[in-house]
Amino acid sequence: KAGVTQTPRYLIKTRGQxxxxxxxxxxxxxxxxxxxxxPGQGLQFLFEYFSETQRNKGNFxxxxxxxxxxNSRSEMNVSTLELGDSALYxxxxxxxxxxxSNHEQYFGPxxxxxxx
Amino acid sequence: KNQVEQSxxxxxxxxxxxCTLQCNYTVSPFSNLRWYKQDTGRGxxxxxxxxxxxxxxxxxxxxxxxDADTKQSSLHITASQLSDSASYxxxxxxRITGGGNKLTFGTGTQLKVEL
Numbered sequence: 001k002a003g004v005t006q007t008p009r010y011l012i013k014t015r016g017q018x019x020x021x022x023x024x025x026x027x028x029x030x031x032x033x034x035x036x037x038x039p040g041q042g043l044q045f046l047f048e049y050f051s052e053t054q055r056n057k058g059n060f061x062x063x064x065x066x067x068x069x070x071n072s073r074s075e076m077n078v079s080t081l082e083l084g085d086s087a088l089y090x091x092x093x094x095x096x097x098x099x100x101s102n103h104e105q106y107f108g109p110x111x112x113x114x115x116x
Numbered sequence: 117k118n119q120v121e122q123s124x125x126x127x128x129x130x131x132x133x134x135c136t137l138q139c140n141y142t143v144s145p146f147s148n149l150r151w152y153k154q155d156t157g158r159g160x161x162x163x164x165x166x167x168x169x170x171x172x173x174x175x176x177x178x179x180x181x182x183d184a185d186t187k188q189s190s191l192h193i194t195a196s197q198l199s200d201s202a203s204y205x206x207x208x209x210x211r212i213t214g215g216g217n218k219l220t221f222g223t224g225t226q227l228k229v230e231l
Contacts, residue, residue, distance in 0.1 A: 004159070043221040056217075101217060105162065106162075110158075
């Protein structure tokens with residue numbers, strides 16, 4: 001069974017631009033969570049989607065948004081990029097509504113975003 | 117304020133030796149605690165998930181302990197291998213009103229295993 005895939009793997013953008021990242025979960029999984037990872041802040045939870053609905057949200061500004069399609073694939077969008085948005089963006093899938101529950105969660109390799 | 121603190125920040129050990137990583141938390145009400153291993157350039161991989169009623173859980177050479185009274189967890193690695201070189205992240209979930217959980221992440225312990 002294929003794992004979680006994320007595209008693109010690397011991305012360079014300039015301040016003020018917007019970016020869309022994509023995540024394809026493990027086949028059959030309906031929950032996709034997004035995380036931001038930086039050296040200074042570590043891992044931080046962005047949001048979780050389950051069956052096309054946002055179920056949980058972290059403390060990020062409205063510039064960070066996401067959506068999930070009927071095939072469970074998810075996209076994350078960041079508008080008006082800032083230098084501080086440079087990070088590794090990880091997505092993770094789970095077979096059930098996850099939200100920090102005891103269910104297993106599987107991470108993708110991440111998208112490395114650099115904002116210049 | 118919910119917090120998760122991990123120690124040490126970094127650690128270097130010789131191959132074959134054992135080591136113990138610590139995680140102290142102030143998350144409440146406690147739901148579960150996870151240990152993840154993250155290799156450089158890759159996503160985290162779950163090692164163990166522990167709930168309130170569990171105080172020891174093993175996954176191969178990895179053994180996690182949980183003391184819910186003192187709010188401490190440890191991850192013990194036995195007979196370390198070069199492939200154990202990675203960042204180890206402790207994540208604690210707190211139950212929130214209305215259902216679901218809020219996650220609090222530690223900043224990780226960077227482990228390097230040398231010959």
